Amino acid sequence: MKIKMILPALTEAKSPYWRPIKYSLFPPLGLATLAAYCSPDDEIDLQDEHVEVLNTDDHPDLVLIQVYITNAFRAYAIADAYRAKGCYVCLGGLHVTSLPDEAMPHADSIFIGPGEDSFPQFLKDFRKKEPKKIYRNQERTLDAIPPVRRDLIKRSHYLVPNSIVVSRGCPHHCDFCYKDAFFEGGKSFYTQKVDAALAEIDRLPGRHLYFLDDHLLGNNRFATALFDGMKGMNRVFQGASTVDAILRGDLIEKAAAAGMRSVFIGFETLNSNNLSQSNKTQNLGRDYNAAIKRLHDLGIMINGSFVFGLDDDDETVFDRTVEWAVKQALTTCTYHILTPYPGTRLFKDMEREDRILHHEWDKYDTRQVVYKTKGLSAEALKKGYDKAYTDFYSWKNVYLASIQHDSLKHAIKHFCYAGGWKKFEPLWNFMIKTKGLNAMLPLLESILSKVKKDPKSNESVSPFPAIA
Numbered sequence: 001m002k003i004k005m006i007l008p009a010l011t012e013a014k015s016p017y018w019r020p021i022k023y024s025l026f027p028p029l030g031l032a033t034l035a036a037y038c039s040p041d042d043e044i045d046l047q048d049e050h051v052e053v054l055n056t057d058d059h060p061d062l063v064l065i066q067v068y069i070t071n072a073f074r075a076y077a078i079a080d081a082y083r084a085k086g087c088y089v090c091l092g093g094l095h096v097t098s099l100p101d102e103a104m105p106h107a108d109s110i111f112i113g114p115g116e117d118s119f120p121q122f123l124k125d126f127r128k129k130e131p132k133k134i135y136r137n138q139e140r141t142l143d144a145i146p147p148v149r150r151d152l153i154k155r156s157h158y159l160v161p162n163s164i165v166v167s168r169g170c171p172h173h174c175d176f177c178y179k180d181a182f183f184e185g186g187k188s189f190y191t192q193k194v195d196a197a198l199a200e201i202d203r204l205p206g207r208h209l210y211f212l213d214d215h216l217l218g219n220n221r222f223a224t225a226l227f228d229g230m231k232g233m234n235r236v237f238q239g240a241s242t243v244d245a246i247l248r249g250d251l252i253e254k255a256a257a258a259g260m261r262s263v264f265i266g267f268e269t270l271n272s273n274n275l276s277q278s279n280k281t282q283n284l285g286r287d288y289n290a291a292i293k294r295l296h297d298l299g300i301m302i303n304g305s306f307v308f309g310l311d312d313d314d315e316t317v318f319d320r321t322v323e324w325a326v327k328q329a330l331t332t333c334t335y336h337i338l339t340p341y342p343g344t345r346l347f348k349d350m351e352r353e354d355r356i357l358h359h360e361w362d363k364y365d366t367r368q369v370v371y372k373t374k375g376l377s378a379e380a381l382k383k384g385y386d387k388a389y390t391d392f393y394s395w396k397n398v399y400l401a402s403i404q405h406d407s408l409k410h411a412i413k414h415f416c417y418a419g420g421w422k423k424f425e426p427l428w429n430f431m432i433k434t435k436g437l438n439a440m441l442p443l444l445e446s447i448l449s450k451v452k453k454d455p456k457s458n459e460s461v462s463p464f465p466a467i468a
């Protein structure tokens with residue numbers, strides 16, 4: 001059977017002139033995971049439109065399209081085109097789960113929730129020529145998932161081909177997060193078996209890994225066993241955690257010993273009213289500064305994530321947040337304009353209060369204001385958001401944040417990582433277009449190599465001259 005798997009891209013991601021690096025980071029792991037359930041005799045063509053021109057001249061027996069909010073209209077157009085040719089089209093993913101009624105007219109079958117049990121069932125039904133219209137996930141377990149079909153991934157197109165996911169979901173329930181909508185009606189956090197996760201890691205070439213799990217440190221027992229098992233594997237890795245998990249016990253030390261060199265943390269806001277209103281209770285009363293110090297002492301760089309536009313924000317929030325991040329030596333920051341994704345509690349609340357401005361999903365990209373704001377105007381929110389990015393990644397602030405570290409090596413790594421990420425976009429663009437992105441991986445690995453702190457050293461940072 002000929003199977004086409006497609007991850008459609010939003011328009012910006014496939015511009016022939018300018019390709020932002022963020023769209024060429026990770027391969028379509030979800031589709032490659034589902035591909036593992038197909039028969040070895042199936043001929044599978046997996047295309048990621050973020051990194052290649054989509055070929056739609058073919059006539060596969062089955063087309064599987066992954067839909068997320070900003071690619072939804074593009075996904076529906078591709079689906080309609082294949083159905084017009086007589087191909088059988090399936091749609092799945094976060095957006096389909098949130099809005100099945102919207103997706104349904106564009107598909108022969110849709111998948112609601114994770115596909116680990118429903119996709120194999122669909123394949124059986126499809127081969128018997130008895131496919132159903134809707135497949136809803138019933139069983140939540142990763143115990144029997146086959147190895148991801150990484151042979152279908154065009155590694156050279158990605159900066160981080162070794163992305164990996166060893167769990168699903170997250171133990172928390174923030175109001176703005178997609179997670180609860182996707183996992184509604186069952187477990188919303190579960191992990192692979194540790195041995196299977198370690199075997200998957202072992203299969204990956206090179207040193208660098210990027211765990212795409214929502215919360216890699218979310219299950220203490222699993223994460224402890226994983227990090228213990230990874231010790232001695234000579235890996236360097238990046239992943240996500242909460243402030244709470246970093247402060248608790250010694251899990252973060254174990255992660256560092258296993259090779260963790262950078263962590264994504266959802267600080268979201270420095271305002272406790274905003275945290276309470278968003279049900280981000282795991283951050284409430286937690287000492288952000290202590291978590292940051294602990295990470296820096298372990299030589300772990302921090303990518304802080306922040307949301308602007310929560311109801312308690314005013315026009316001072318942007319400068320305050322940037323200043324704090326620079327002072328705390330966060331290496332990179334990801335800023336978002338609050339975005340009420342359909343299916344979330346936030347969306348339901350805003351809809352009830354008549355605060356949703358429109359349903360143009362391609363604008364729900366966390367860079368545009370799609371709801372009626374409260375504490376500040378929509379214009380001020382957009383302007384402040386743009387300014388926060390410009391300010392945080394100014395050379396001056398990259399430098400000032402770098403020199404907060406008490407190790408020279410950490411300061412240099414910080415400077416190279418932050419500068420490289422945001423200041424060399426033309427180089428990234430060139431590497432993407434010439435399909436040479438993967439050649440940058442050794443550089444990334446060397447920046448992520450271990451920072452050894454000499455306790456006797458009084459080395460106080462600055463490799464650079466002081467500036468005002």
Ligand code: SF4
Binds near residue numbers: 170172173178214242
């Ligand atoms: S901690 Fe992160 S992944 Fe978990 S529910 Fe909150 S926003 Fe979502």
